[in-house]
Amino acid sequence: MSETYDLIVVGAGMAGVAAANKCGAAGWRVAVVDALPYGGTCALRGCDPKKILRRGAEIVDAANLMRGKGVDPHGLAINWSDLMAHKRGFTDPVPSKMEKGLKGNGVETLHGAARFTGANTLEVDGQPYESRRFLVAAGAIPRPASFAGADLMIDSTDFLSLEALPKRILFVGGGFVSFEFAHIAARAGAAPVIVDRGARPLNAFDPDLVEMLIERSAGVGVKLQRETEIVSIAKADDVFMVAVKSCGETRTIETDLVVHGAGRVAALADLNLEAAGVDYGYKGIVVAPHLQSSTNSAVFAAGDSADTKGMPLTPVAVIEGKVAASNMLKGAQTAPDYAGIPAAVFTVPELARVGMLEAEAKEAGHDVDVRFTDTGGWYSNYRIGEKSAAAKVLVDKSDGKILGAHLFGPEYGELINFFGLAIKLGLTAKQLKSTTAAYPSVGSDLGSLL
Structure with a gap:
């Protein structure tokens, strides 16, 4: 058995790397292990490469919206192989950059399939390792399907x-x-x-x-x-x-x-968590609010590997990774703050949300002022030829605070961040409306939505 580590992180995605860097920089002996290239789903197989490909779709759509308005989109097309090469220009360097950053913080980088063998032990492709603590941040895999084929x-x-x-x-x-x-x-x-x-x-x-x-x-x-x-x-x-x-x-x-x-489920089946006495389900490892396993105090979990109140989003995984690391370093029991974290579907145009849905707000007993606005004819959308856009802002009538915001339209994936900040800081609609934005910009529509 090798010398005992202070922390072994299972999974080199955003949550695991954030925690490993934090603990390594604090002087702990830390190792990260992953059977896949370092970087995780978001940087290599999800959010980032997807949005690079989306750029081609944005350009084609933008040109078509301006047909007859001064732009002739005839002949404009996506060259798929060139677009893929552009994507690889971003993704290919990620693993080596991730490893370099980890090593710069004193973190040892291991490659292979991790499998628990006990409460404080695991093996990587048969090689045994021991650690005082573990963080499981192994991501997710496509939900198994049972139909033939x-x-x-x-x-x-x-x-x-x-x-x-x-x-x-x-x-x-x-x-x-x-x-x-x-x-x-x-x-x-x-x-x-x-x-x-x-x-x-x-x-x-x-x-x-x-x-x-x-x-x-x-x-x-x-x-x-x-x-x-x-x-x-x-x-x-x-x-x-x-x-x-x-x-x-x-x-x-x-x-x-x-x-x-x-849909996707937590990628835990091959980790042999039973050997470590770790309770888990398809949503992830069962953890306390401070991200520590309910059945093995040496194990923490973050991101898709943890069954928490957080949405399955990269920013949530990073927050959880950092909070788990801080709790381990300080012996604390701080829970992540999930307030005001937006989510977006990056279609063209995009659909975004933050805070409560209308039904959720009403079920929670709020007296809700629902402010719905069709923005398809507004200047910011007229300018680019878009006719399909709208916003729904939910305001609590009792105190004027924003309960939720739901947006569909071009650049609304950026606009939603203003509402996220307002919810996180507890701002009222009146306070947010007082913001003066650069004009003419999509951000300058904010006040009129309130």
């Missing part, structure tokens, strides 16, 4: 590595992945179909704005089939036959590619 689907990682884009693409599930990728694919010339078994996709977002997004999606060729369940997938030559069931009838959709977009 599920193994024929590709996941989001595979989609972000496609060297060529097929013409017909079927996305399974109505969440972030399906909508974001479908919007990219549609602007790149593909014909995407989203199959969702529920009545309303993107159910974490405001239902009225989701319907606006669905209508806007249809206008660029993204088809949505609701209350439709996948029965099976079969393949003949290069064509996939997807059997689906809706309204009691089964039919077949032919497509060139099937993409898994039906």
Whole structure:
């Protein structure tokens, strides 16, 4: 057995790296282990590369919106292979940069599959290690599917590595992945179909704005089939036959590619957490509010590996990683602050939210002033030719504080941050409205939304 570490971090994504750097810089003996290249889902296989690909979609969409308004989009097209090369220009250097940063803070970097062997021990590809504490930040994997032919689907990682884009693409599930990728694919010339078994996709977002997004999606060729369940997938030559069931009838959709977009679960199954006496479920390791395992005090968890109140977002993972590290260093029991953290679906245009949904606010007993505004005709959208945009701001009538904000429109992924700050700091709508923004900018619309 090697010398005991102060901390071993399982997972070299954003949560794990944040914690490892913090503890390493404090003088602890720290190691990070991951079987995949360092950087995690967000930097290598998710948020960042996705939004690079989205840039191509933005340009095509922007040109089409200005058709007949001084811009001729004829002949404008995405070169998929060149766009992918642009993506790799960002992602390829990430692992080495991550390792260099970790080593600069005295953190040892290990490569291989980690597996717990006891309460304070694990092995990496058979090599034993011992530590006083562990942070599990192993990320998430696509939710297992039980229908026949599920193994024929590709996941989001595979989609972000496609060297060529097929013409017909079927996305399974109505969440972030399906909508974001479908919007990219549609602007790149593909014909995407989203199959969702529920009545309303993107159910974490405001239902009225989701319907606006669905209508806007249809206008660029993204088809949505609701209350439709996948029965099976079969393949003949290069064509996939997807059997689906809706309204009691089964039919077949032919497509060139099937993409898994039906949610993710914590990637814990291979860690042998039972050997460490760590309780966990599909949402992650069961932890106290301060992120310590409820059944093994040596183990903490963060990000997708932790069953917490935080949304499955990269900024949340980073916050949890830093809080877990601080709690370990100080012997404290501080819980993360999740107030005012926005989320966005980066379709074109984007859909964003922060704080409570309208139904949540009312269920919590708030007397809610719902301020809905169709902004499709406002200057900031007229300028670029966009007609589909709206905002819904929820204000508590009792004290004027902002309970939630829901936005759909161009650049609203930036505008939502103002509302997030207001919620975090407990500002009233009147206080936020007093902000003077650069004009004319999308931010200058803020006051008129309140």
